Amino acid sequence: MVIQQRLRRTLLYVPGNMPGMLQNIPVFNADGVMIDLEDAVPLSEKDAARTLARNFLVAFPDRSKEIFVRINGLDTKYALDDLRQVLPGRPDGIRLPKADDPEVVERLDTLLTEYEERLGLEIGYFSILPSIESAVGVLNCVKTAQASRRIVALAFGAEDYTASLEIQRTRSGEELLGARMQIVWAAKAAGLQAIDSVFADANDTDGLRADTELVKRLGFTGKSLVNPRQIEVVHDVFRPKQEEIDHALEVMEAIKKAREMGTGVISLRGKMVDAPVVKRAARTIRTAVAFGLIDYELSNEVIYGQE
Amino acid sequence: MNITRRASAGTMQSSDLMVYVEPAEQLDIQIESTVKKQFEHLIRDRIEAVLRQLAVTQVLVKVSDRGALDYAIEARVETALRRAAEA
Numbered sequence: 001m002v003i004q005q006r007l008r009r010t011l012l013y014v015p016g017n018m019p020g021m022l023q024n025i026p027v028f029n030a031d032g033v034m035i036d037l038e039d040a041v042p043l044s045e046k047d048a049a050r051t052l053a054r055n056f057l058v059a060f061p062d063r064s065k066e067i068f069v070r071i072n073g074l075d076t077k078y079a080l081d082d083l084r085q086v087l088p089g090r091p092d093g094i095r096l097p098k099a100d101d102p103e104v105v106e107r108l109d110t111l112l113t114e115y116e117e118r119l120g121l122e123i124g125y126f127s128i129l130p131s132i133e134s135a136v137g138v139l140n141c142v143k144t145a146q147a148s149r150r151i152v153a154l155a156f157g158a159e160d161y162t163a164s165l166e167i168q169r170t171r172s173g174e175e176l177l178g179a180r181m182q183i184v185w186a187a188k189a190a191g192l193q194a195i196d197s198v199f200a201d202a203n204d205t206d207g208l209r210a211d212t213e214l215v216k217r218l219g220f221t222g223k224s225l226v227n228p229r230q231i232e233v234v235h236d237v238f239r240p241k242q243e244e245i246d247h248a249l250e251v252m253e254a255i256k257k258a259r260e261m262g263t264g265v266i267s268l269r270g271k272m273v274d275a276p277v278v279k280r281a282a283r284t285i286r287t288a289v290a291f292g293l294i295d296y297e298l299s300n301e302v303i304y305g306q307e
Numbered sequence: 308m309n310i311t312r313r314a315s316a317g318t319m320q321s322s323d324l325m326v327y328v329e330p331a332e333q334l335d336i337q338i339e340s341t342v343k344k345q346f347e348h349l350i351r352d353r354i355e356a357v358l359r360q361l362a363v364t365q366v367l368v369k370v371s372d373r374g375a376l377d378y379a380i381e382a383r384v385e386t387a388l389r390r391a392a393e394a
Contacts, residue, residue, distance in 0.1 A: 023322065
């Protein structure tokens with residue numbers, strides 16, 4: 001069975017202590033936002049930010065998009081106050097920084113369950129987006145991905161990750177390849193989405209496009225963003241191209257013919273079309289339908305054949 | 308809640324406000340705003356609501372508003388009061 005997951009191509013950070021940014025959340029066309037109580041907020045303003053974020057969440061209960069709150073790490077003295085203040089505002093989920101091992105995710109899971117009971121919400125209401133952002137986090141992320149049923153995706157935090165490796169982050173990103181692959185594998189193995197790191201230079205549109213095209217090829221399904229100007233570029237990269245859609249539709253026609261002839265494999269312009277090719281084509285078609293680019297009804301019988 | 312010292316909260320950015328509070332014998336609210344003419348009474352209502360909620364009766368509240376919405380006014384006033392009440 002294919003579980004249709006929510007689109008999370010773009011998750012935009014919004015500083016938690018800036019009313020001018022918070023109240024723009026309803027008009028940003030990102031798939032989701034992450035209200036940031038961690039790195040965007042100086043230590044002296046943690047109390048102000050969490051009160052402001054809570055009031056915003058309570059004041060704007062009608063959401064056009066998914067809202068996560070990035071709390072401070074569970075190893076800091078701020079995290080519990082963050083949760084106590086913002087959870088009554090019913091964000092959709094928590095982005096957990098420094099998700100270095102499964103235990104820290106399990107701890108957050110337990111805390112969220114307590115708040116759900118206290119607030120009268122169904123258990124599992126709050127989702128978790130663990131952020132993998134250190135060498136130890138990368139090594140443990142296969143288990144971290146399976147630490148809680150609340151997890152909807154694994155996120156990569158490349159700025160903190162390169163800091164933990166004591167290396168520079170480059171525009172082309174070769175230094176991130178190993179970590180990115182491990183995170184994609186861990187996410188896919190657990191049936192989760194994979195959200196790539198921010199691209200920090202909001203003025204470098206070409207760099208952002210190249211970076212997004214790279215991570216899409218690797219298997220990431222979305223990206224964290226630092227600036228609303230980055231949204232359209234990332235959406236454009238993740239939008240299936242017309243030639244990809246055309247090819248996927250041709251594959252579907254070819255495999256239909258093959259099934260009619262009683263076989264599961266057929267040649268399309270000299271290239272073999274078999275089960276994995278059909279699955280990839282089905283995914284492209286599903287994505288195109290989700291983007292509203294085509295109207296198409298996929299039948300499992302065509303994709304998988306008759307039993 | 309007892310106000311025991313001076314404190315402030317907020318910023319002077321657009322859509323935000325600065326709130327200054329200090330101990331006083333009675334309740335005194337002073338408002339400066341870019342939209343004072345139209346909205347002073349509404350800003351005052353929000354400030355008074357937070358004061359009631361936190362049971363603060365003796366305080367001087369000075370507000371410099373930059374066009375903040377209700378949720379931000381309430382948040383900044385609450386933060387300033389809690390900072391002024393902390394031991």
